[in-house]
Amino acid sequence: MTGLKFTKMHGLGNNYIYVNLFEERLREEELADLAVRVSNVNTGIGSDGMILIGPSERADFRMRVFNNDGSEAKNCGNGLRMVAKYVYDRGLTDKDQFQIETLGGLVEAKIQTGSDGKVEEVTVDMGPPRLLKKDLPMLGDPESKTISETIDVDGVPYTITAVSMGNPHAVIFVDDITQVDVAAVGPAIEFHPLFPERVNVEFIQVVGRGEIIFRVWERGSGITQACGTGACAAAVAGILNARLDRKVLVHLLGGDLVIEWKEDGHVYMTGPAEYVCDGVYYG
Numbered sequence: 151m152t153g154l155k156f157t158k159m160h161g162l163g164n165n166y167i168y169v170n171l172f173e174e175r176l177r178e179e180e181l182a183d184l185a186v187r188v189s190n191v192n193t194g195i196g197s198d199g200m201i202l203i204g205p206s207e208r209a210d211f212r213m214r215v216f217n218n219d220g221s222e223a224k225n226c227g228n229g230l231r232m233v234a235k236y237v238y239d240r241g242l243t244d245k246d247q248f249q250i251e252t253l254g255g256l257v258e259a260k261i262q263t264g265s266d267g268k269v270e271e272v273t274v275d276m277g278p279p280r281l282l283k284k285d286l287p288m289l290g291d292p293e294s295k296t297i298s299e300t301i302d303v304d305g306v307p308y309t310i311t312a313v314s315m316g317n318p319h320a321v322i323f324v325d326d327i328t329q330v331d332v333a334a335v336g337p338a339i340e341f342h343p344l345f346p347e348r349v350n351v352e353f354i355q356v357v358g359r360g361e362i363i364f365r366v367w368e369r370g371s372g373i374t375q376a377c378g379t380g381a382c383a384a385a386v387a388g389i390l391n392a393r394l395d396r397k398v399l400v401h402l403l404g405g406d407l408v409i410e411w412k413e414d415g416h417v418y419m420t421g422p423a424e425y426v427c428d429g430v431y432y433g
């Protein structure tokens with residue numbers, strides 16, 4: 151009985167099933183359904199989604215990411231750090247800095263090793279945030295930005311700042327993160343008609359000029375322990391609203407990320423990536 155070889159990894163608890171397309175063959179038409187099946191915690195392996203690592207004509211590697219509802223996303227920050235660790239550790243590259251192609255564009259990952267030569271953390275240049283409504287996408291004037299705009303969500307007003315990191319994010323600032331019903335408000339905004347391709351939803355409590363507490367409802371996956379692109383979007387939103395300085399410590403449920411929106415206009419994300427297991431899937 152042949153199965154599908156996989157590696158399960160996580161970035162601050164945001165976990166994915168990795169399939170190495172240098173070794174495995176998958177049919178395009180099976181990808182969405184496979185992502186749903188492997189993500190299922192009862193009948194599958196259990197994860198926030200599936201990530202494919204493969205060759206690229208434009209970069210060193212290509213990453214594709216599928217949420218656990220089978221939808222394909224254009225970027226995944228935690229996923230990028232895990233891809234970087236995987237290709238470095240498994241000898242798919244002899245470089246410690248390389249480019250990864252995503253549907254949302256090219257990014258550059260840099261491996262940080264400890265004195266033992268093992269990967270300690272990864273810094274990814276996520277490129278510039280995209281702020282125009284046409285880039286999200288979001289309904290309204292396509293050439294306008296969404297900075298602290300109030301929208302109606304089932305009769306309740308929410309003030310959002312919309313940021314794309316290749317994938318769309320609606321960022322909401324709150325006074326007390328513990329009072330937010332993420333499981334209720336998240337999907338109400340994810341499926342809001344203003345977002346024709348849906349949206350990831352981040353709730354942010356500002357602790358100081360360089361520190362936030364972060365919770366997320368991910369498009370296509372629901373509440374996750376962490377969201378790398380969401381942390382980038384949250385930092386950008388805080389800076390756009392003059393509430394944060396350019397370097398931000400982000401406290402996510404699963405741990406911390408350091409995000410910096412540098413003067414070069416690019417957003418840099420630094421954080422860990424961990425293995426869970428290697429295995430064979432027979433679903």
Ligand SMILES: N[C@H](CCC[C@H](N)C(=O)O)C(=O)O
Nearest residue numbers: 223226227228317377378379
């Ligand atoms: N749910 C996201 C993709 C995963 C992003 C997240 N896990 C990250 O680390 O950036 C979307 O549909 O755009």
